[in-house]
Every structure is written in structure tokens, then in C-alpha cells.
Amino acid sequence: MRETIEPEGAPDEARGEAARDEGRDEAAVSRFVERFAADLAEAGMQRMAARVFAALLVSDSGALTSAELAERLRISPAAVSGAIRYLSQVDMVVREREPGSRRDRYRLYNEVWYETLTRRDQMVARWESTMRDGAKVLGPGTPAGLRIAETADFFEFVQRELPKMLERWRAQQAERRATESPKTQTP
Amino acid sequence: MRETIEPEGAPDEARGEAARDEGRDEAAVSRFVERFAADLAEAGMQRMAARVFAALLVSDSGALTSAELAERLRISPAAVSGAIRYLSQVDMVVREREPGSRRDRYRLYNEVWYETLTRRDQMVARWESTMRDGAKVLGPGTPAGLRIAETADFFEFVQRELPKMLERWRAQQAERRATESPKTQTP
DNA sequence: CCTTAACTTCACAAATTTGTGAAACTAGCG
DNA sequence: CGCTAGTTTCACAAATTTGTGAAGTTAAGG
Incomplete structure (x- = not known):
């Protein structure tokens, strides 16, 4: 029962600069994300951290912004923040400040x-x-x-x-x- | 603030058949038990299971009865039961029914x-x-x-x-x- | 067979964890 | 320099987990 109020047809000024990941079976991808996140959670990782990590894993660019993560996982910015704090701490993700914009991107750490x-x-x-x-x-x-x-x-x-x-x-x-x-x- | 009411000077009819583990610095041993249990808990193991496992580890015989575990760790029989259920499930402990007596002993699994x-x-x-x-x-x-x-x-x-x-x-x-x-x- | 020691299960209260909305920061941009 | 997009922090409500007392079960010993 969560109402993510984000005008679906928003003008695309804010669109298209990050991962597009188009033309895939989003339902199947989401199922995979949740399944892998569950695997990780069962092994002891915080649930939100696991979900964020999995979401990054399935993105073609290997990096997403806070807003994108929040939208795809249907969670609050606060939850993203908490997950990222954990993932950076254990070096599973690196934070990138884009030079032009004021928004961060979180990238899967290569190693x-x-x-x-x-x-x-x-x-x-x-x-x-x-x-x-x-x-x-x-x-x-x-x-x-x-x-x-x-x-x-x-x-x-x-x-x-x-x-x-x-x-x-x-x-x-x-x-x-x-x-x-x-x-x-x-x- | 738990009062384990177990007459310290109970007649030793029920004593001496199991681990005696005498003549050691019990305080230091207990500190070690709690420290290792904390390490395990941090790695994701249930707290009581970790404590029980650690308690078995420091016993000379490598095996203790439910009552001994309850006494040493100051926990209820129910907690012991729960911990043992987990530890047997993952094969870290084996249950031994003593032929003579009606009480079980839980032994560290060798491997x-x-x-x-x-x-x-x-x-x-x-x-x-x-x-x-x-x-x-x-x-x-x-x-x-x-x-x-x-x-x-x-x-x-x-x-x-x-x-x-x-x-x-x-x-x-x-x-x-x-x-x-x-x-x-x-x- | 009946008693009873020993273990397990169950319902619940306490403690902990989790994710949220809202307020507080921070730093690009005009 | 002030505005505001973007992020973090904070207090709290909800959900989950944890350990207990007490009732229930099982089987050894009389």
C-alpha cells in the first residue's frame, strides 16, 4: 500500500542521463533482483543493502542514482541512504559525484x-x-x-x-x- | 537480574558424571566464551546458539548436558533446547542419549x-x-x-x-x- | 502401568531492528 | 548570496526477533 507519487509521464528533462536499461522483461528482472537480495539477506546482509546491491547488479551501466534506486525498489530516499552507507563501508559500492549535476551516482565496485x-x-x-x-x-x-x-x-x-x-x-x-x-x- | 535457584551445595548424586572442568579461572573462561559467542553472533549466528557452542568448546569433555549448559550460561532450558535444535540442524553438535540415564548430552561435532x-x-x-x-x-x-x-x-x-x-x-x-x-x- | 525426570512446544512480553516522513544540511546554479 | 535539488539525519511506528514461564510430551525406572 505505498503510493509512489511520481508523475509517470514527467517531462524527460531529468531523464536519459543515467542507466536506461530498456527493452527487457522488467517483471522477470525484478523477480531476479528480489531473489538474489533474499539470498544475500539470508546470509546476513541487511535487507535494503542487499536489494540495492542487486539492483545495481542488473543495471547495464553498473551505476544508478539515488532517485533511480528509490523508484525501482519502491523505497524512500532515506532507505537508499542507509543502504548506501553500509555498502560503501564494506566497499561494495563507490560513490561518484557527477561534475555537472548535484546528484550522486552509486557504482558497483569492480572488485x-x-x-x-x-x-x-x-x-x-x-x-x-x-x-x-x-x-x-x-x-x-x-x-x-x-x-x-x-x-x-x-x-x-x-x-x-x-x-x-x-x-x-x-x-x-x-x-x-x-x-x-x-x-x-x-x- | 536472573536468579538461578540451584542449591549450590546440592548432594552430588547427580554430579560428577559429566564434565567437571575444575581448577580453572572460571571468570576468564566465561569472558572468553562470551567474546567468541559475540564474534559468531556478529557473523550471523543466533546468539544463544553461539553461546552454547562456545560453552561446549571450552568444556574438557566436549560434551555437556542441557542442565549444565543452562547453569553455566544462566539461561532457561527452553533457550538451550532452541539453540541445540539449530546447532544439530547445521551439524555442529550431535545429540547423545546416555544409555543409563534419561538425560541427553550434546557433543561438539568432531568435524x-x-x-x-x-x-x-x-x-x-x-x-x-x-x-x-x-x-x-x-x-x-x-x-x-x-x-x-x-x-x-x-x-x-x-x-x-x-x-x-x-x-x-x-x-x-x-x-x-x-x-x-x-x-x-x-x- | 504409573511416576516423574528431562526435554520440547507454545504464547507472550521485552528488546531489537527496520523503514518511513519530515526536518536539517549541503552545495550547485542563477 | 539566496534558492532549491539532492542527500542525510532523526524520532518514531511497525514488524521482527528473542528468551521466558508454563503447559505438554516422552520414556526410564520403579
């Missing part, structure tokens, strides 16, 4: 998955630190102390592995781009 | 981290599926379609990598146990 995994890595680092302290408290002679020390070791292991894994992904991508279509280089 | 990563893997699988569908909706000719297809590829890559990583961890552990102290085998 999103790199950033996201790095963030996860930092979390694991914190856990390892917690575990090392715990191992001290419990003492190396006790079963609990040993178990906790081993957990710390596991977290340390994961921390060493994640960056390597990202490296392999990049290598694979580089190779694929080289072989698959030698013309398609990102401008 | 917790293996299970946890596997679970994460399944989540990534769902995301990949979402992305493949999305790529279809957007179409392979569009920028958004390409971006989404690449994301799907990334998820696929991660899915292939995680199991390998776990394999390496196991190998490393096996080796360490062999070299470090050839006597210390789990009974």
Missing part, C-alpha cells in the same frame, strides 16, 4: 568479490585472535586448551589460503579473457 | 569446521544457481547479463576450491600429528 572475501578474511583473523587468547586461558595441558589451539590453527590456515584462492581466480580470468576473445579488453 | 565450510559451499551453490537464471533473464548480449554470468562463474570457482582447501587442511593435520608426537593418537 566486489575480492573485497568481500578480503572482509571475510579479516573476520577470520579476529576469530583467530580470540582463539589464541582462549587457548592461553584454558592452558595447553587441557583437552579444551588443545581443541581451541587447533581451532586457532585452522583459522590461521584459512587466512593463508583465501588470498591464494583469489589469486588463482584472477589468473583464471586473465587467461580466459586472453584466449576466449583477444579483442574484448576492458577499455 | 565442525568441515561441516561449516561445507554448509557455506551449499550456500554458494544456491547463489550460483540464482545467478545462472539471472544471466538468462538479462541476456548474454547485455553488459548486465555478462556481469552476472561472470559472477556465476566466480561462485562456481569457489565451489570447486573450498573442498580442495579442506583436503589440504586435513593433509596438513595428518602430517602434523604424525611428525609432532607419534604417540598422541585420538583414542
Whole structure:
């Protein structure tokens, strides 16, 4: 029951400068946006942040203004603001001030998955630190102390592995781009 | 302000069959439990589940009864029940019915981290599926379609990598146990 | 079989989170 | 320099989540 009062046939002075994304099955796209957002939310991301991220993902330009996001997701500017604050904080989106206009655009960060995994890595680092302290408290002679020390070791292991894994992904991508279509280089 | 009325000096008929965990700095242990639980909660785990898991982690036996958990964490049996339901569901804890007595014991699952990563893997699988569908909706000719297809590829890559990583961890552990102290085998 | 210890379920009150409208800022543009 | 489009902040109402007490269930032990 929300009435987004935005004269549908507004003069197009304000139109056409951003993503147009025309000629697609908007209903299907929206379903996809909501489905992916739900996946992310289930994994712990704030709901609005997830929706905004998904909306950016399906835009051809990879960047949208606050107004566009608000319109497409049917949410208030305040909600967009909150979502963007979160997404910038975790480096999933970058804010671009357009030189000419006074409105911001929010762009998908290119290395999103790199950033996201790095963030996860930092979390694991914190856990390892917690575990090392715990191992001290419990003492190396006790079963609990040993178990906790081993957990710390596991977290340390994961921390060493994640960056390597990202490296392999990049290598694979580089190779694929080289072989698959030698013309398609990102401008 | 919770009053856990449990006669501290209860006759020990009901004592001594489970974890005793004596002679440690209980205050320090409790701080560690709460800290690690907070880490887990921040990562999205339900708070009570996180606390119960942490409490099991610091027990020497690696297993506690509902009553012990309730007492140590100062929570109601209902809360324990809820937490255990979650933890069993995700295979982080196994339920053991003691043959003699009528009370259950909840034991840390040995391969917790293996299970946890596997679970994460399944989540990534769902995301990949979402992305493949999305790529279809957007179409392979569009920028958004390409971006989404690449994301799907990334998820696929991660899915292939995680199991390998776990394999390496196991190998490393096996080796360490062999070299470090050839006597210390789990009974 | 009946008793009763142990666990689970349920309804609810408390606490937390979420998204909004409206007011407060900020900075282009005239 | 003031106007105003665009964004952020704030207080609050709605929705959700959380943990509890109490009732309900199950099965071990007499």
C-alpha cells in the first residue's frame, strides 16, 4: 500500500542521463533482483543493502542514482541512504559525484568479490585472535586448551589460503579473457 | 537480574558424571566464551546458539548436558533446547542419549569446521544457481547479463576450491600429528 | 502401568531492528 | 548570496526477533 507519487509521464528533462536499461522483461528482472537480495539477506546482509546491491547488479551501466534506486525498489530516499552507507563501508559500492549535476551516482565496485572475501578474511583473523587468547586461558595441558589451539590453527590456515584462492581466480580470468576473445579488453 | 535457584551445595548424586572442568579461572573462561559467542553472533549466528557452542568448546569433555549448559550460561532450558535444535540442524553438535540415564548430552561435532565450510559451499551453490537464471533473464548480449554470468562463474570457482582447501587442511593435520608426537593418537 | 525426570512446544512480553516522513544540511546554479 | 535539488539525519511506528514461564510430551525406572 505505498503510493509512489511520481508523475509517470514527467517531462524527460531529468531523464536519459543515467542507466536506461530498456527493452527487457522488467517483471522477470525484478523477480531476479528480489531473489538474489533474499539470498544475500539470508546470509546476513541487511535487507535494503542487499536489494540495492542487486539492483545495481542488473543495471547495464553498473551505476544508478539515488532517485533511480528509490523508484525501482519502491523505497524512500532515506532507505537508499542507509543502504548506501553500509555498502560503501564494506566497499561494495563507490560513490561518484557527477561534475555537472548535484546528484550522486552509486557504482558497483569492480572488485566486489575480492573485497568481500578480503572482509571475510579479516573476520577470520579476529576469530583467530580470540582463539589464541582462549587457548592461553584454558592452558595447553587441557583437552579444551588443545581443541581451541587447533581451532586457532585452522583459522590461521584459512587466512593463508583465501588470498591464494583469489589469486588463482584472477589468473583464471586473465587467461580466459586472453584466449576466449583477444579483442574484448576492458577499455 | 536472573536468579538461578540451584542449591549450590546440592548432594552430588547427580554430579560428577559429566564434565567437571575444575581448577580453572572460571571468570576468564566465561569472558572468553562470551567474546567468541559475540564474534559468531556478529557473523550471523543466533546468539544463544553461539553461546552454547562456545560453552561446549571450552568444556574438557566436549560434551555437556542441557542442565549444565543452562547453569553455566544462566539461561532457561527452553533457550538451550532452541539453540541445540539449530546447532544439530547445521551439524555442529550431535545429540547423545546416555544409555543409563534419561538425560541427553550434546557433543561438539568432531568435524565442525568441515561441516561449516561445507554448509557455506551449499550456500554458494544456491547463489550460483540464482545467478545462472539471472544471466538468462538479462541476456548474454547485455553488459548486465555478462556481469552476472561472470559472477556465476566466480561462485562456481569457489565451489570447486573450498573442498580442495579442506583436503589440504586435513593433509596438513595428518602430517602434523604424525611428525609432532607419534604417540598422541585420538583414542 | 504409573511416576516423574528431562526435554520440547507454545504464547507472550521485552528488546531489537527496520523503514518511513519530515526536518536539517549541503552545495550547485542563477 | 539566496534558492532549491539532492542527500542525510532523526524520532518514531511497525514488524521482527528473542528468551521466558508454563503447559505438554516422552520414556526410564520403579
